[in-house]
Amino acid sequence: MRPFAIAGIQMKVSAVNSNVELMKLKLDITMSLYPWVEMVVFSELCGYGPLTHTATEIPGSFEEEMQAAAKKHGIWLLPGTIFEKSEGHIYNTATVINPQGEVVTRYRKMFPFYPYEVGVTPGSGFCVFDVPGVAKFGLSVCYDMWFPETVRTLAVMGAEVIIHPTMTGTIDRDIELSIVRAMAACNQCYFFDVNGLESGGNGKSLVCGPDGRVIYQAEGNEEIFPIELNIERVKRSRELGVLRLGQPLKSFRDHIGEFNIYQQGVQLPYLDSLGPLIKPTKMDTLAKLKLQEHEYEKNNPIQSQGYKGFSK
Template sequence: MKPFAIAGIQMKVSAVASNVEMMKLKIDITMNLYPWIEMIVFSELCAFGPLSHTAQPIPNNFEAEMQAKAKQYGIWLLPGSIFEKTDGNIYNTATVINPAGEIVTRYRKMFPFYPYETGVTPGVHYCVFDVPNVGRFGVSICYDMWFPETIRTLVTMGAEVILHPTLTGTIDREIELSIVRAMASINQCFMFDINGLDTGGCGRSIICGPDGRVLYQSEGTEEIIPLELDIERVKRSRELGILRLGQPLKSFRDHLKSSQFGIYQPNLDTPYLDSLGPLIKPSRLDTITELKIKENQLEIESSPAHYKGDGLI
């Protein structure tokens, strides 16, 4: 057994005031209640909320305060994400801090939630880091998970646990819960998905093991979620199969060695995907316009003057 204790913090997030002091308090409470915790994970955009006007350069005071907290308790810390402003772009960026208070890595969300997360630039680099004598961890953020290639790439890079800060307050949260289970089982890894509350999400954080089974799922209230994971379960699953049955990572590896996936070839012609149209936000006006066009066409076709025999169309 290779135990490692992680706590997820599901907390209320304000969009009009800083949440940093409350995050610091939640860390204090967590470490006083559960001193055996070795890592804490917050939800996406927890510190300053979901509005991009809060974007700021990195490094900044927020990171420094989180570094001090990590060092104070000797824990790993992923304090959700913030909007980062750099070179005229805005990124959705998460920072990983080690027990010495050092920044180990940063990750920029690769798939902003278009067409709703407007004005945010996608990141281009995957993110993994090692916890010594424990295992390799990957970081993804919210909508990234809807693209299986992201989690599969992290796992191909050796990730055994995926830390997944989320901000979902929409009616598709139920779908996301199923995606977390699917990603955990398909990639034979732990998925640690932490959502926020109020403007930070609708809660229902979920943690799944490498067989896709739910280890814990919260509801819609503030909660500290302390869990001890047995990282050795990932290795066992990947060597012997999910429930001693399918071995998807080995099959994926063997297929890659013998052939390629055609849809990923460079300069691939994708007429069907191109036919789907631009990535834009649905609009009621578009629907009304389409209905009016159809109604006008029906009126013309049903008009008494609409007879070819009379020479009228």
């Protein structure tokens, strides 16, 4: 396996206007500055922003423009994701394009950010692809990585590098950074996480190695970060252990038991008790106040006479 250079582009994303021309400009700048780069990755929903009304059919003009750009520069190109309109559904879909400008594969995000990513249908298939003579790559999008089964499946399928476009502008970004490190270490792989800015996120893109250590972390400004990966480190980690210690992939392989929670049709009463997957509302606070009022009246019947509490 030979070294392989990937550049992440952390750029401002508009929710109002198309960002495609700016993406092409950023790509031109990247390849002018760093002609040795072999793959370029953009953030989630970079092309048209985070609103589902931009959904379009795939294949379509977005892919065609990205295919032309990949062929022009002779690179692998992962232009983030766009909302895909297909058979009455909307998916959050990523495309992988090779240096000949050909679409190698597509991936539909398996875990939309419910209950916030409203109206988006989950994908159902995992995505790995080969860069000949280099490595096998896996594709994950944003909230997918919060479910360790997704990245573990990619690793079991042979992925040595996980490409992870994301669009996170919320206060849990620091939690995500810890998940990136954990997923890299637990699956003994490179993890290349690219976030956007403004309507596309709050930055802090992160690249980690197969021991979970940070190779590079961006800040909250526009950045192009080219990183040369030594794929041999993945092989050595998986053969000899993380820092020559734990060997999680081998241990997972050799585990004799079964994880019963994943069996088809199994009853999961605790999970069922958690309630529906909906956004929290002010009604939750009101319900708590009413409960407090009820408890107060029950425990203090005399003092509560004439007490109007919070009821309307």
